Amino acid sequence: MSTVADKQTMDFQAEARQLLDLMIHSLYSNKEIFLRELVSNASDACDTLRFEALGKPDLYGDDPDFRIRITFDPEKHTITVSDNGIGMSKEDAVAHLGTIAKSGTQEFLKSLTGDQAKDVRLIGQFGVGFYSSFIVADKVTVVSRKAADSADQGVVWKSDGKGTYSVESVTRPTRGTDVTLHLKKDEKEFLDPYRLRHIIHTYADHIAFPVEMQFEEKDKKDEWETVNRASALWQRPKSEIKDEEYKEFYKHVAHDFEEPLAWLHNRVEGKQSYTTLLYIPGRAPFDLWDRDHPHGLKLYVKRVFIMDDAKHLMPAYLRFVRGLVDSDDLPLNVSRELLQQNKLINSIRSASVKRILNALAKMADKEPEKYATVWTQFGKVIKEGPGEDTVNRDRILKLLRFSSTNSDEQTVSLADYLARMKKDQKYIYYLTSDSLNAAKNSSYLGLFRGKDIEVLLLYDRVDEWMMSHIEEYQDKKFKSIAKGELDLDDLIDEDEQKAREKLASQHTGLVERIKTALNGKIKDVRVSHRLTDAPSCVVLEDHDMSMHLQRMFKSAGHEVPLGKPVLEINIEHPLVLRMEEETDEDRFVDWSQLLLDQAILSEGGELDDPADYVKRLNSLLVDLSDAGSGGRIIVD
Ligand code: ADP
Ligand code: MG
Numbered sequence: 354m355s356t357v358a359d360k361q362t363m364d365f366q367a368e369a370r371q372l373l374d375l376m377i378h379s380l381y382s383n384k385e386i387f388l389r390e391l392v393s394n395a396s397d398a399c400d401t402l403r404f405e406a407l408g409k410p411d412l413y414g415d416d417p418d419f420r421i422r423i424t425f426d427p428e429k430h431t432i433t434v435s436d437n438g439i440g441m442s443k444e445d446a447v448a449h450l451g452t453i454a455k456s457g458t459q460e461f462l463k464s465l466t467g468d469q470a471k472d473v474r475l476i477g478q479f480g481v482g483f484y485s486s487f488i489v490a491d492k493v494t495v496v497s498r499k500a501a502d503s504a505d506q507g508v509v510w511k512s513d514g515k516g517t518y519s520v521e522s523v524t525r526p527t528r529g530t531d532v533t534l535h536l537k538k539d540e541k542e543f544l545d546p547y548r549l550r551h552i553i554h555t556y557a558d559h560i561a562f563p564v565e566m567q568f569e570e571k572d573k574k575d576e577w578e579t580v581n582r583a584s585a586l587w588q589r590p591k592s593e594i595k596d597e598e599y600k601e602f603y604k605h606v607a608h609d610f611e612e613p614l615a616w617l618h619n620r621v622e623g624k625q626s627y628t629t630l631l632y633i634p635g636r637a638p639f640d641l642w643d644r645d646h647p648h649g650l651k652l653y654v655k656r657v658f659i660m661d662d663a664k665h666l667m668p669a670y671l672r673f674v675r676g677l678v679d680s681d682d683l684p685l686n687v688s689r690e691l692l693q694q695n696k697l698i699n700s701i702r703s704a705s706v707k708r709i710l711n712a713l714a715k716m717a718d719k720e721p722e723k724y725a726t727v728w729t730q731f732g733k734v735i736k737e738g739p740g741e742d743t744v745n746r747d748r749i750l751k752l753l754r755f756s757s758t759n760s761d762e763q764t765v766s767l768a769d770y771l772a773r774m775k776k777d778q779k780y781i782y783y784l785t786s787d788s789l790n791a792a793k794n795s796s797y798l799g800l801f802r803g804k805d806i807e808v809l810l811l812y813d814r815v816d817e818w819m820m821s822h823i824e825e826y827q828d829k830k831f832k833s834i835a836k837g838e839l840d841l842d843d844l845i846d847e848d849e850q851k852a853r854e855k856l857a858s859q860h861t862g863l864v865e866r867i868k869t870a871l872n873g874k875i876k877d878v879r880v881s882h883r884l885t886d887a888p889s890c891v892v893l894e895d896h897d898m899s900m901h902l903q904r905m906f907k908s909a910g911h912e913v914p915l916g917k918p919v920l921e922i923n924i925e926h927p928l929v930l931r932m933e934e935e936t937d938e939d940r941f942v943d944w945s946q947l948l949l950d951q952a953i954l955s956e957g958g959e960l961d962d963p964a965d966y967v968k969r970l971n972s973l974l975v976d977l978s979d980a981g982s983g984g985r986i987i988v989d
Contacts, residue, residue, distance in 0.1 A: 389556035398438025400658035437529035487514035490534035607675035653679035740822035780832035799885030870945035881921030891918035
């Protein structure tokens with residue numbers, strides 16, 4: 354290899370450097386994983402070339418058989434992982450080895466805590482990849498040439514992992530990549546072929562390409578021994594695959610550092626034949642919230658890798674599922690466009706979705722603790738399901754877990770709720786709010802707490818949207834307790850009903866006065882049946898957008914037509930009773946406005962004019978204290 358004198362030295366992207374430091378420190382106890390990452394990259398590179406060569410067989414040149422080779426040199430203290438895959442151009446090397454092209458890297462780094470054990474887990478979730486080389490090496494040299502390029506378009510990339518790297522053109526007769534690690538002084542174990550063979554068994558048995566090593570003396574240097582199984586794991590019969598192999602394969606396909614929670618391996622024969630190997634990860638990847646995030650299922654056709662991120666294979670609400678689909682029937686030249694309305698793909702997809710949903714339901718039933726992890730990690734994503742997948746809505750509803758007035762934890766299933774419903778209860782009651790705390794302390798709950806009627810408490814961003822897509826569960830309709838007039842038939846008995854009506858009829862004058870005082874600011878004033886402790890609350894009509902959702906839209910910068918609320922007053926509250934005695938009309942307006950503002954505040958809302966609220970409140974307080982100290986006395 355001869356270099357051209359065009360060496361450039363560049364700085365690592367700031368994020369890359371930070372990540373690198375962290376990785377070296379936090380992953381030291383797992384240091385042999387570098388080999389898994391390098392072999393995994395080599396395998397990806399072979400996959401990519403095989404795919405590109407489908408339309409351009411010339412790319413193979415005279416080297417059609419993929420292989421990954423591991424060599425070491427005890428004298429130079431180096432270990433090299435070589436592949437004859439797609440290779441990298443100089444631009445590729447700069448783009449892929451000097452920067453981290455993952456969206457959300459910044460946020461990821463901000464989430465680091467400085468607590469080693471936690472950060473290790475976070476780093477795993479981010480995906481360690483190529484940089485793990487620097488755990489054991491103080492210098493890394495990558496020599497590569499892209500398959501389509503000519504011999505003089507090779508590149509040498511070098512770095513000590515300390516902040517800069519260099520790239521330089523080089524002549525390289527063959528395509529593919531050699532990654533050479535100059536091992537740190539103490540890392541002798543990786544210079545032992547038997548130790549290496551053992552690591553490869555652990556980490557690379559499932560890799561579909563042969564990983565080769567040499568064990569003989571120098572005169573036989575051309576003989577390579579394949580040290581892994583080198584067959585596509587998902588094509589082997591289930592009974593022959595060990596759990597450990599499934600787990601290792603997961604780490605490779607999912608670019609994850611941790612073990613999966615569960616997997617489903619199925620072979621389908623019939624009208625069409627295909628294999629699916631689907632994994633449920635143990636932890637949400639850092640970019641799960643990005644609906645366009647890159648990882649999804651991999652698509653293979655007849656064992657040939659076709660593409661990552663085959664979005665059409667899983668709906669967005671199951672985007673946390675990892676693994677692959679290998680079809681025997683799709684054409685090898687299938688394009689993303691073709692996938693879109695492909696009948697074969699659609700049927701694979703709907704079968705896979707059902708498999709996942711059934712597996713989750715079974716897990717929820719048989720292994721509730723495991724399912725609790727699924728819910729904590731992916732519940733917010735699954736909640737997109739009822740809106741996105743109407744066909745499977747009932748299946749998805751069964752998977753939902755809620756907090757409720759019975760449980761702070763999100764563990765209540767709709768079946769649990771139904772089982773606890775009161776005898777004549779007609780609805781599944783729920784409340785959406787900004788947080789669990791706000792929901793728990795909501796004044797809307799007064800009546801329900803008093804009657805010991807369970808209310809589901811929803812406070813995730815997606816909840817409001819989800820609820821707009823759910824009408825009923827097993828013939829019971831959902832009803833927001835913050836909306837509409839409560840249909841109390843099922844909640845209170847006749848005597849109580851009568852007493853309430855009587856009370857309301859005694860205060861119609863007050864209701865009218867408040868309505869006049871708040872003219873234009875509210876839709877109506879009513880005597881409330883849902884309040885016990887609070888003096889007032891605001892209520893929307895059944896089909897209004899909830900105030901919580903209105904706020905979310907507003908904070909996202911959308912103009913929302915604000916529906917005017919109904920003000921409900923608690924006729925038994927001393928403050929409200931006190932108002933009946935107010936003769937000064939200006940003061941009465943202040944009181945009324947106070948009731949409205951307090952209702953908005955305690956619902957979690959914002960006042961249009963907070964300063965005005967404070968002014969009114971203070972002047973009322975001054976009045977009251979004057980009255981108390983013998984100043985102004987209000988006489989009936
Ligand atoms: P990931 O594999 O998750 O993409 P890595 O850090 O392992 O992340 O690798 C970064 C990128 O560097 C790869 O996506 C690929 O573009 C490039 N790369 C790494 N190793 C090789 C290789 N052996 N051949 C070709 N490209 C490679
Ligand atoms: Mg990788």
